[in-house]
Amino acid sequence: MYQALYGLIKKEFIQVFRDKNMLRLIFLLPIIQLLLFGYVVNFDVKNLDLDVYDFDHSSQSRELIQTTSANNYFKPNDEVIALKNLENNFKNSSSDMAIIIPNDFSEKLMNKDKPTISLITDGSNANSTSIGIGYMLQIMQLYTQNYYNIKPKGEIRFDVLYNPEAESVYFMVPGIVATLLTMITVMLTAMAIVREKEVGTLEQLLVTPIKGWVLLLGKIIPFALLGLLEIIIALTFGVLWFKVPFVGSSVLLFSLSGLYLITPLGIGLFFSNITSTQQQAMFFAWFFSVFAILTSGFFTPITNMPIWMQYITYLNPMRYFMEIVRAIMMKGAGLQDLTFQVVILTIYGISVFGLSALRFSKRIS
Amino acid sequence: MRKVKFIAIKEFYHILRDPKSLVIAIAMPIMMTFLYGYAITLDINNITVAVIDYDKTLESKELVDAVYESTYFSRPDTEPSEHDPEALLRSSQATAILYIRPGFSEALLNNRHFELGMTIDGSDNNLSAAVLNFSKAVLNLYLLDHLPNGIEIPKIEIAVQNLYNPDLTSSHFFVPGLVGIILMMISALLTSITIAREKETGTMEQLLTAPVSTRQILLGKIIPYIMLGLLDGFLVLAVAKILFDIPFVGSQLLLLAFGLIYIAAALALGILISAISKTQQVAMMLALTVTLLPPMMLSGFIFSIKNMPIPLQIFSNIIPAKFFITIIRGITLKGAGVEILAAQGLYLIILMAVLMFIASKKFSTRIA
Numbered sequence: 001m002y003q004a005l006y007g008l009i010k011k012e013f014i015q016v017f018r019d020k021n022m023l024r025l026i027f028l029l030p031i032i033q034l035l036l037f038g039y040v041v042n043f044d045v046k047n048l049d050l051d052v053y054d055f056d057h058s059s060q061s062r063e064l065i066q067t068t069s070a071n072n073y074f075k076p077n078d079e080v081i082a083l084k085n086l087e088n089n090f091k092n093s094s095s096d097m098a099i100i101i102p103n104d105f106s107e108k109l110m111n112k113d114k115p116t117i118s119l120i121t122d123g124s125n126a127n128s129t130s131i132g133i134g135y136m137l138q139i140m141q142l143y144t145q146n147y148y149n150i151k152p153k154g155e156i157r158f159d160v161l162y163n164p165e166a167e168s169v170y171f172m173v174p175g176i177v178a179t180l181l182t183m184i185t186v187m188l189t190a191m192a193i194v195r196e197k198e199v200g201t202l203e204q205l206l207v208t209p210i211k212g213w214v215l216l217l218g219k220i221i222p223f224a225l226l227g228l229l230e231i232i233i234a235l236t237f238g239v240l241w242f243k244v245p246f247v248g249s250s251v252l253l254f255s256l257s258g259l260y261l262i263t264p265l266g267i268g269l270f271f272s273n274i275t276s277t278q279q280q281a282m283f284f285a286w287f288f289s290v291f292a293i294l295t296s297g298f299f300t301p302i303t304n305m306p307i308w309m310q311y312i313t314y315l316n317p318m319r320y321f322m323e324i325v326r327a328i329m330m331k332g333a334g335l336q337d338l339t340f341q342v343v344i345l346t347i348y349g350i351s352v353f354g355l356s357a358l359r360f361s362k363r364i365s
Numbered sequence: 366m367r368k369v370k371f372i373a374i375k376e377f378y379h380i381l382r383d384p385k386s387l388v389i390a391i392a393m394p395i396m397m398t399f400l401y402g403y404a405i406t407l408d409i410n411n412i413t414v415a416v417i418d419y420d421k422t423l424e425s426k427e428l429v430d431a432v433y434e435s436t437y438f439s440r441p442d443t444e445p446s447e448h449d450p451e452a453l454l455r456s457s458q459a460t461a462i463l464y465i466r467p468g469f470s471e472a473l474l475n476n477r478h479f480e481l482g483m484t485i486d487g488s489d490n491n492l493s494a495a496v497l498n499f500s501k502a503v504l505n506l507y508l509l510d511h512l513p514n515g516i517e518i519p520k521i522e523i524a525v526q527n528l529y530n531p532d533l534t535s536s537h538f539f540v541p542g543l544v545g546i547i548l549m550m551i552s553a554l555l556t557s558i559t560i561a562r563e564k565e566t567g568t569m570e571q572l573l574t575a576p577v578s579t580r581q582i583l584l585g586k587i588i589p590y591i592m593l594g595l596l597d598g599f600l601v602l603a604v605a606k607i608l609f610d611i612p613f614v615g616s617q618l619l620l621l622a623f624g625l626i627y628i629a630a631a632l633a634l635g636i637l638i639s640a641i642s643k644t645q646q647v648a649m650m651l652a653l654t655v656t657l658l659p660p661m662m663l664s665g666f667i668f669s670i671k672n673m674p675i676p677l678q679i680f681s682n683i684i685p686a687k688f689f690i691t692i693i694r695g696i697t698l699k700g701a702g703v704e705i706l707a708a709q710g711l712y713l714i715i716l717m718a719v720l721m722f723i724a725s726k727k728f729s730t731r732i733a
Contacts, residue, residue: 019643025650032654036662039674043491047671090528091701092709093691109521116522123527124698126535128669133525134502140521141505150512156463156500157480160487161454168490183653191646199566275385278645279558283389287396294400299667301492304410309403330488331455 004210008218012192016222026226029184030234033176038169038242041299045131050074051098053083058106060147067143068099073135090122097121097132109147162330170245173238174325175298177231181257182264182318183289185227189268190281193219198277212361220265227261228254248328252335256328260321260345266353273359292318317348368577372585376559380589390555394547394597398604401543402536405667409495411439413459417450424470424511431507432463437499454486461485461496473511529612529698537612540605541697542666544598545690548624549631552594553656554649556587556635561648564639579729587632594628602697614700623692623710626717630685631656633720640727660686685720688713 017023050068054061068074077095081088089095100118108115119136121129196202205215231254238244271284295302295309296318302310313319320341327333335342380387416432418425432438441459446452453459464482472479483500487493509520530537563569572582605611634656642648662668663677664686670678681687688709695701695709703710 016646019647021642021651022644022647025647025654029650029654033658036658039677040662040668043668044494044672045669049671087528087699088705091695091699091705093695114520114522116524118524118526121525121527122699123530123533123537124694125538125669126530126533127538129527129530130533133523134498136523138502138505140523141509144521155480156483156504158497159482159484160493160497161451161484162486162488171488171490187649188646191649195644195646277383277386277562278649279555279562280383280385280389282558282645282649283386283393287389287393290393290397291400294397294404300405301409301489303413305404326488333455337455 001211001214005214005218005221008210008215009222012218012222015192016188016226026230027233030176030180030230031237033180034169034173034234034237034242037172037176038238041168041172043127043168045128045135046072047075048073048096048128048132048135049094050076051086051089051095052076052078053086053098053100054078055103056101056105057103060106060109061101064101064105064139064143065099067139067146068136070139070142073132073139086120093122095122096125096128097136099136167242167244169238169242170330171326173234173242173244174329175296175322176238177234177257177325178296178318178322179293179298180230180234181227181261181321182292183285184230185223185261185264186268186271186288187282187285188223188226189220189265190271190275190285191278192223193269193272194275194278194281213357216269216357216360220269223268224258224261224265227264228257231257244329246329247332249332249334253325253328256321256324256338256342256345259342259349260317260324262349262353263317263345266349266356269356269360270352273356273363292316295319296322298322317345317352320344368581369585369588372572372577372582373588376586376589379559380593390551390593390597391600394543394551394601395604397547398540398543398601399608401539402605402609405535405539409492410436412437412461412492412496412499413441414438414461414463414496414500415441415445415450415453415459416463416465417445418465419467420465420469422470424473425465427511428465428469428504428507432500432503435499435503437495437503451484454484457486459486460492461500463500534609536605536609537698538694539667540601540609540611541693542664542690544601544624544693545627545664545686546660546666547597547601548594548628548689549634549656549660549686551597552590552628552631553635553638554652555590555593556632557638557642557648557652558645559590560586560636560639561642561645565644580725583636583725583728587636590632590635591625591628594631595624598624611697613697615696616702619703620693620696623689623696623706623713626710626713627685627689630713630717630720633717633724636724636728637720640724659684663687664690666690682712683716685713685716688716 052065054065065076065078068076074097083100086098089098098120100120102115102117105115105117119133121132123129196205235246239246267288268285271281271288275281275284295313295316297313302313302319305313324338324341327338414432416429418429433440441453443453443458445459445462450462453462462484464484466480466482469479469481481504483496485493485496527533560569563572573579602613606613635652638651638655639648642651660666663670663673663681663684665681666686670681670687673681691709692706692713695706
C-alpha cells in the first residue's frame with residue numbers, strides 16, 4: 001500500500017515537472033511575488049505633482065512653494081501652462097493637484113488678514129487626494145508658524161512596537177506566505193485530478209488495485225509538499241534578501257501551515273469533483289483565490305471595510321491563517337495566543353476536506 | 366477568411382459547451398468589481414486608539430475629546446487595564462495607546478514644554494504611519510485652539526475644489542482601472558489555456574494537418590476571446606455604473622478603440638505563453654505570473670508608480686496595462702479626448718505591435 005502511495009506521488013511529481021518551465025515557475029513565483037510586493041507595495045503618498053500658479057510673485061509666495069516640497073510631500077512644478085488649460089495636466093495624469101496663489105497673498109499675510117489660496121485637485125485618486133489635502137493643511141500651518149515665529153510647545157513621543165522601521169515588506173511577507181500556500185494548493189490539486197479525467201487516465205488508475213483513499217492521498221500529498229516548498233522559498237528569500245525579521249517559532253508556523261493546508265486541499269478536491277475540464281477547475285480555483293485574497297486583509301486592513309463586508313471575511317479561511325502568520329512572524333505569538341484561529345481552522349479543515357473526500361471516494365467507486 | 370470563421374465557430378462551441386467556465390468568465394469580473402469597490406478602501410478612518418489620561422484635568426479631557434472628535438480615531442471596545450495597557454495592542458483590539466502624563470495642563474497653561482506618549486502597533490506600517498501623522502495633526506489643531514493669551518495666528522485658508530470625484534470615493538479610482546486588469550486576465554489566460562489544451566489532448570496535430578495556415582488558426586482562436594473580453598469589459602462598466610455610480614464623461618467610441626488595441630496586446634501575450642508551455646497547468650501558472658501580478662502591481666492600478674524604485678519605474682513601461690489604465694481613467698472620469706491621450710495611446714499601439722510580432726513568430730516556429 002505504501003508502495004502504491006509512493007508510486008503515485010512519484011508519478012505526480014514527474015507529471016508536474018515534465019515541463020521544465022514548471023520547475024522554473026515554482027521557484028520564480030514566490031521570488032517575483034516578493035520582489036513586486038516588497039518594492040511596490042507602498043501606500044505612502046509622496047511626491048505628488050503640484051502645478052503652481054503663482055500670481056503673487058513675492059518672496060512669501062516663493063517661500064510657501066518651497067515649503068510644499070518639505071518631507072517630499074509635493075513636487076512643485078512652476079513652469080505651468082495657461083490657467084485655462086489647467087485641466088489638461090489632470091487629464092493625462094501628469095499632475096495631481098494645482099495650487100493657485102492670488103496676487104494679494106503677501107499683502108494679506110503681512111496685514112494678518114487671512115489670505116486664501118485655492119487648491120484644485122484631480123480627485124479621481126480619492127485616497128492620495130485626501131491625504132494630499134491633509135499635507136497641504138499641515139504645510140500652511142507650518143508656514144504660518146514659521147512666518148509669525150511661534151513654535152508649538154508640545155510634542156508626542158512615539159514608541160512603535162513590532163515593526164518600528166515601518167517596512168512594508170515586513171508586513172507583506174506573511175501575507176505572501178498565506179497567499180501562495182492557498183493559491184498553489186487549490187489550483188494545482190484541482191487541475192491535477194481533473195487532468196486525469198480530461199485525458200482519460202483516471203479510468204486506468206481506477207482499474208488498478210489501488211484503494212480509493214490511497215489514490216486520494218497520492219493526489220494531494222505532492223501539492224501539499226509543493227505548497228510548503230513555496231513557503232520555504234518565500235521565507236528564505238524574504239529573510240535573506242529583505243532581512244525580514246522572524247520573531248516567533250518556525251516550528252509552530254510550519255505545524256499550523258500543515259493544519260491550514262487541509263482546507264485549501266479540500267477546496268481543490270471539491271472543485272475537481274464538480275468540474276470536468278482543467279479550464280473549469282482553474283477557473284473555480286481562481287475565483288476562490290481572488291475572493292480569498294481580497295477578503296483576507298492582505299492589501300488593506302479588514303477594519304477599513306464596511307461592516308457587512310467584515311462579516312463576509314469571517315467565511316474566508318485564509319483570513320485566520322493570515323492572522324496566524326503575521327502574529328507568529330511579527331509579534332512572536334505562541335499557540336496560546338492563537339487558540340481561536342486554530343480552532344476555526346481545525347473545524348474548517350475537517351468539514352471541508354471530509355466532505356470533499358467523501359464525495360470523491362463515492363464518485364470513483 | 367472562411368477557414369478562420371470555421372475555427373472561430375469551433376472555438377465558440379468549445380466555450381458554449383462548457384457553461385461552467387462561461388459562467389465564471391462572466392461572474393468573475395462582477396465579483397472582482399464588487400470586492401474591489403467595497404473591500405479595498407484605502408481611506409484610513411476610525412483607527413482604534415485608547416487614551417489613558419493620568420492628568421485628569423479640564424485641558425486633558427478636552428484633548429481626549431479632540432482625539433475622538435476627529436474622524437481618524439475611535440474608542441476601543443475594551444478600556445485599557447491600568448497595569449498592562451499594551452495587552453490591547455497584542456490582541457489587536459487597539460492600534461495605539463496615547464498617554465497623557467500628569468502635569469500636562471500645568472505645562473500647557475504656563476506655556477512650558479510638555480510631552481505626550483504614544484505606543485503604536487507597527488505591524489501594519491501603513492496604519493502606524495497614519496496614526497503618527499493623524500495624531501500630530503490632532504495635537505497641532507488642539508494647540509492652535511489653546512494658544513497662550515494674547516497670541517493670535519491668522520490661518521491661511523485653503524479653498525479646495527476636487528475635480529472629477531468631488532466626494533473622493535475610492536471606488537471611482539479602482540473600478541475603471543479594474544477593466545484593465547480583467548481584460549488582461551481573461552484574454553491572456555483563456556487563449557493561453559485553450560491552445561495548451563489542444564496540445565495536451567492531441568487535437569493540435571489534427572488542426573495542423575488540416576489545410577489551414579498557422580496564421581488562420583491563430584486568428585480563429587482569438588476572435589471568440591476578443592468578444593468575451595469585450596463582453597467582460599462592458600459588464601464591469603455596467604456594474605460600475607449601477608452599483609458604484611461611476612461617471613462616464615468621455616467618448617465611448619474612443620474607449621472601445623483603445624480597448625480593442627489593449628485586448629489585442631493581451632491576446633498576443635496569451636499566445637506567447639501557450640507557445641512556450643506544454644501543459645495547461647504550466648500555461649496557467651505562467652499566465653498567472655505574467656498577466657495577473659505585474660498588471661496589478663506595476664500599472665498604477667493601486668500603487669503609484671512614482672513612488673517605486675527607479676528600475677521598476679522603467680520596467681513598468683513595458684506593461685500595457687499601465688497605459689490602458691491611464692487612458693480608461695482619463696476617458697471615463699475626466700472626459701479626456703484623443704489629443705490629450707495621444708502619447709499613452711501611441712505607446713499602447715507600439716507595445717501591442719511588438720507583442721503581436723513576437724507572439725506570431727514564436728507560435729509558428731514552436732507549433733508548426
